[in-house]
Amino acid sequence: DVKVTQSSRYLVKRTGEKVFLECVQDMDHENMFWYRQDPGLGLRLIYFSYDVKMKEKGDIPEGYSVSREKKERFSLILESASTNQTSMYLCASSFGAEQETQYFGPGTRLLVL
């Protein structure tokens, strides 16, 4: 059974703080993704990674960076948090090749004050 975990379920930060969100998967998946979910906007891709140390920008990368030093771990970094980054953040992973099913983590609800 695939397990994707995220470091926090709820997080409250102040404007300007550096924020780290961490995602870990235990199925040796090649691909990992970070999305943010906002009402009426669905799931929007921030960044994805298809291999260790590899990353690609998604649709809304501005204000975010990512790090993938190990295959099982994908971190999302908000360099200087702003109030418009208040959102639900979802991590996902997939095996790759022709196994595209994405398995999602439980989400981190981030509030930036």
Place this chain on the structure above:
Amino acid sequence: GENVEQHPSTLSVQEGDSAVIKCTYSDSASNYFPWYKQELGKRPQLIIDIRSNVGEKKDQRIAVTLNKTAKHFSLHITETQPEDSAVYFCAASIGYGQNFVFGPGTRLSVLP
């Protein structure tokens, strides 16, 4: 880039009736179309998917149809039950699913 539209945004049906959610995509190169279900407070989970070389796929009460010419695909749920109440997301992807574009979601309510 790819753009995925989804309609309706909300849908209410009586228990036992059918529900249909439609999505359109813009990039004719898209070749993989999954549907995810997200129950309240839970993570999205894949419920069915279809590839561009197939026109229809069925799994018990749910089915997906794909019209490549018109660039749209639909989710059909028959004999709806209260546990079908959730937000449903469609998505389109090119290649090996490394860049999903999701629709905005449909909130389905099944009324007893």
